[in-house]
Amino acid sequence: MKKTKTFYWITTILFVGMMLFSSIPDIFCIPAAVDFMTNLGYPVYLLPFIGVAKLLGVIAILIPGFPKIKEWAYAGLMFDLIGAIYSVASVGGIANAVPIFLFVALGFGSYFFYHKKLKESISN
DSSP states (O other), X not given: OHXXXXXXXXXXXXXXXXXXXXXXXXXXXXXXXHHHHHHXXXXXTHHHHHHHHHHHHHHHHHSSSOHHHHHHXXXXXXXXXXXXXXXXXXXXXXXXXXXXXXXXXXXXXXXXXXXXHHHHHHHO
């Protein structure tokens, strides 16, 4: 149980940290984030919406309890990341989207260990 909790918290902190730090430029429409969105062909007004959605997802994952909301938060963040991979690969090629796979891997790791931790706590 202790290893599962350790792996859960390592992957979760890395995942939510990355998502949190990627949401801040979006929320405040930092020029680099605006340039990125416009290069992908998306309207700038979408940027704060995505940033706030990421921030709410991070909060939902970190708050204890609320398993249904946590499931939706993981799903929403994965949709965001998969959409980012598709968008970046469409505009700049798949090689440019490779770093985003790290976010996806950490998200899957966090989700996997979250469920493993839940299963172990139920069986004890």
